Amino acid sequence: MSELAARAEKLDAGDELAGVxxxxxxxxxxxxxxxxxxxxxxxxxxxxLPAAVPGRVEDVVRRQWGELRIRSWDESGWxxxxxxxxxxxxxLVGAAAGQIVVGDxxxxxxxxxxxxxxxxxxxxxxxxxVDATTFPTDGYIAESAARLTGCxxxxxxxxxxxxxxxxxxxxxxxxxxxxxxxxxxxxxxxxAAVHAxxxxxxxxxxxxxxxxxxxxxxxxxxxxxGCTYKYLNGGPGSPAYLYVRADLQDRFDSxxxxxxxxxxxxxxxAAYEPAAGALRGRVGTPDILxxxxxxxxxxxxDGVSIEAVxxxxxxxxxxxxxCVAAYxxxxxxxxxxxxxxxxxxxxxxLRCDDAGDVMKELIARGVVGDFRxxxxxxxxxxxxxxxxxxxxxxARVLGQVVS
Numbered sequence: 001m002s003e004l005a006a007r008a009e010k011l012d013a014g015d016e017l018a019g020v021x022x023x024x025x026x027x028x029x030x031x032x033x034x035x036x037x038x039x040x041x042x043x044x045x046x047x048x049l050p051a052a053v054p055g056r057v058e059d060v061v062r063r064q065w066g067e068l069r070i071r072s073w074d075e076s077g078w079x080x081x082x083x084x085x086x087x088x089x090x091x092l093v094g095a096a097a098g099q100i101v102v103g104d105x106x107x108x109x110x111x112x113x114x115x116x117x118x119x120x121x122x123x124x125x126x127x128x129x130v131d132a133t134t135f136p137t138d139g140y141i142a143e144s145a146a147r148l149t150g151c152x153x154x155x156x157x158x159x160x161x162x163x164x165x166x167x168x169x170x171x172x173x174x175x176x177x178x179x180x181x182x183x184x185x186x187x188x189x190x191x192a193a194v195h196a197x198x199x200x201x202x203x204x205x206x207x208x209x210x211x212x213x214x215x216x217x218x219x220x221x222x223x224x225x226g227c228t229y230k231y232l233n234g235g236p237g238s239p240a241y242l243y244v245r246a247d248l249q250d251r252f253d254s255x256x257x258x259x260x261x262x263x264x265x266x267x268x269x270a271a272y273e274p275a276a277g278a279l280r281g282r283v284g285t286p287d288i289l290x291x292x293x294x295x296x297x298x299x300x301x302d303g304v305s306i307e308a309v310x311x312x313x314x315x316x317x318x319x320x321x322x323c324v325a326a327y328x329x330x331x332x333x334x335x336x337x338x339x340x341x342x343x344x345x346x347x348x349x350l351r352c353d354d355a356g357d358v359m360k361e362l363i364a365r366g367v368v369g370d371f372r373x374x375x376x377x378x379x380x381x382x383x384x385x386x387x388x389x390x391x392x393x394x395a396r397v398l399g400q401v402v403s
Contacts, residue, residue, distance in 0.1 A: 004323055004392050011388035017312055023300045024385045025049040039367045039394045044347045044380025047233030056296035081291050082282055088298045089241055092306055094215040099246055101281040106240040107137050109225040114145040115255035117171035117200035117223055125170035127152045135179050138204055142173055158185045165197035172199055177207035177345035180372055182337040184345045188219045211346035212310045216243055234294035242281040249277050258283035312383035313346040320348055320391045327399025350377045361401045367394045
């Protein structure tokens with residue numbers, strides 16, 4: 001056994017989160033990839049399946065829908081699911097109850113939040129600042145929101161944000177973690193800068209929720225959105241969520257008013273009157289099957305602290321970088337993920353000339369990450385089910401592939 005493999009074994013033995021791994025459906029060792037099977041490092045794109053979800057979904061389909069049918073809106077709690085599940089996500093992003101509603105896609109929630117932010121900002125503010133390195137959809141929606149609200153769109157890097165803020169700035173849309181590089185941006189200081197300029201801060205938490213502490217309430221974030229199929233393991237296409245800070249809820253004016261967010265949803269009134277609280281972030285009928293699968297998936301967080309998750313995440317990514325340096329030929333791959341813990345999310349991105357082919361070969365050998373054009377290998381580390389042995393094996397196989 002190599003020194004790194006021995007260290008991995010020791011680290012796994014002392015891992016306080018090791019017991020959570022058994023709550024997920026993961027690969028077992030196979031004959032064709034015995035050394036590296038089960039190394040799933042793509043939870044930053046799609047989280048693994050929590051083992052309890054299939055049984056819960058079967059109950060939703062067979063009993064709640066199949067037997068109770070329409071009665072389940074009341075008797076099975078379907079109607080209140082968006083807020084109930086939002087309250088379960090809240091502790092993972094540092095929010096008190098009553099501020100998060102689950103439903104719709106991340107894209108739809110970005111639109112609601114950004115247009116709502118411009119409306120909150122007041123008259124005389126006609127500029128939206130957006131992260132120029134953002135995931136493309138956020139940029140597309142920011143451009144559309146700017147046209148719809150009569151604002152000018154100003155794309156800049158997060159580091160440039162404080163320098164471009166002015167009394168014209170209405171809203172600022174930023175990603176907490178860069179999806180390509182895994183760089184963690186400074187949410188507290190950037191939010192403070194946005195507020196000092198009198199603007200509204202909107203954060204996309206897709207690559208941080210469930211991986212590290214966010215502190216929405218602590219840092220006074222105005223609005224935030226996030227998906228639930230990455231580190232929250234809600235399943236493909238699971239509904240996203242919208243956070244509206246409590247003291248802004250009575251002024252939050254959603255650009256998508258629907259019957260589900262009406263103060264009297266069954267009153268069928270012609271005039272719209274928004275519901276109180278986070279409920280005004282709802283639009284139409286909730287996606288019950290995927291929403292309740294998400295609710296079941298969140299059970300894996302019972303008794304787990306986000307601080308423990310963050311500590312293990314940093315230890316995993318540190319160890320991976322060390323193993324890659326040991327196993328890969330010098331100069332063959334280059335990390336574009338910051339070394340500093342304060343600037344790192346829960347993924348490692350490696351630049352590699354033939355990254356696309358390398359990732360295909362890694363997957364063929366049982367190490368699953370993903371490729372981002374043109375030359376980036378991404379590896380996501382989900383502390384709830386990734387161990388140090390996984391990390392060592394993945395780096396060792398990577399070293400073999402690039403040699």
